[in-house]
Amino acid sequence: MHGGVLVQQLGFLLFSVLLPIFLQIGAGYALQKRFPLNTATLSKVQFYIFIPAITFTSLYATRLDTQLLGRILLANLLLFILLLVLAITLGRKLIAPPKRRAFSNAVCLYNSGNYCIPLVQLLYQTPLAYSVQIIIMLLQTIITSSFGILNSQSQQQHWSRAIWEVVRMPMTLAMIAAVVLRLLEWQVWPPIWNTLDVVAKGMVPLALVTLGAQLANTRLKLMALDIYLAALVRLLLAPLLALLLVKLCGITGVAAQVVVICSAAPTAVNTVLLALEFGGDAEFASRSVLCSTLLSALTMPLVIAAALALL
Numbered sequence: 136m137h138g139g140v141l142v143q144q145l146g147f148l149l150f151s152v153l154l155p156i157f158l159q160i161g162a163g164y165a166l167q168k169r170f171p172l173n174t175a176t177l178s179k180v181q182f183y184i185f186i187p188a189i190t191f192t193s194l195y196a197t198r199l200d201t202q203l204l205g206r207i208l209l210a211n212l213l214l215f216i217l218l219l220v221l222a223i224t225l226g227r228k229l230i231a232p233p234k235r236r237a238f239s240n241a242v243c244l245y246n247s248g249n250y251c252i253p254l255v256q257l258l259y260q261t262p263l264a265y266s267v268q269i270i271i272m273l274l275q276t277i278i279t280s281s282f283g284i285l286n287s288q289s290q291q292q293h294w295s296r297a298i299w300e301v302v303r304m305p306m307t308l309a310m311i312a313a314v315v316l317r318l319l320e321w322q323v324w325p326p327i328w329n330t331l332d333v334v335a336k337g338m339v340p341l342a343l344v345t346l347g348a349q350l351a352n353t354r355l356k357l358m359a360l361d362i363y364l365a366a367l368v369r370l371l372l373a374p375l376l377a378l379l380l381v382k383l384c385g386i387t388g389v390a391a392q393v394v395v396i397c398s399a400a401p402t403a404v405n406t407v408l409l410a411l412e413f414g415g416d417a418e419f420a421s422r423s424v425l426c427s428t429l430l431s432a433l434t435m436p437l438v439i440a441a442a443l444a445l446l
Contacts, residue, residue, distance in 0.1 A: 163347020249342030
């Protein structure tokens with residue numbers, strides 16, 4: 136790619152794609168500084184209403200070729216496994232024991248919803264790209280509602296109680312309901328569907344504003360090296376692994392680009408929600424989200440440019 140074209144493309148990605156995302160985050164940050172909000176309440180509204188709504192509507196309405204769907208799920212599942220193994224290995228050697236669970240969450244759980252949804256919409260504006268991103272988000276939702284919850288608990292629970300905690304999560308119930316209705320080919324009653332659709336469309340701005348408000352509560356000071364290590368793996372190593380996996384799984388074109396781009400998203404805000412909800416290391420989680428989100432403004436344009444050029 137010619138140097139001038141590359142600079143032009145990076146400028147477009149930064150100002151037309153990423154800037155709208157960070158402006159909404161900045162609005163939440165400024166609002167929190169001016170009028171302190173109860174971020175725990177905002178998080179619960181998102182966790183119990185908006186995320187289940189977008190989960191249900193996305194899974195119920197998305198149509199993808201079965202073979203492509205299988206390849207996308209396989210690539211992302213393998214990516215999660217590789218990142219988890221890497222996080223555990225690095226954690227045992229470099230991370231203090233109390234922070235290892237939070238470190239694994241910071242590496243493995245990424246912002247496939249309130250960061251990637253607007254990113255993919257602004258970048259592609261095509262049904263295929265959006266459908267691929269939704270499938271990635273749904274898989275991340277499953278991983279978050281299973282591994283994320285179990286890994287965030289401050290105390291080990293009996294396996295039956297841990298499974299019950301996963302099953303009763305709103306996002307899990309929404310996924311089950313969507314799958315059942317799809318299999319039975321039942322049409323959702325229009326008033327209910329319209330309500331869920333409106334709520335789902337409001338998730339992105341609410342999530343970004345909530346993210347900004349949560350980041351405003353995190354002190355901006357020199358981060359510990361373990362925070363930067365988590366960000367390095369999340370923002371740079373993860374997309375490199377994803378690039379190898381899409382080639383290995385035979386995914387090409389826009390679908391492959393979306394998989395790689397989404398894999399480079401910052402640490403999920405849900406890691407903070409889970410830490411607060413289940414007694415995990417909320418401080419490490421919030422700092423990981425802050426650090427990776429800020430650094431993604433630099434790394435994401437490079438990942439997008441590489442994905443567009445190589446895939």
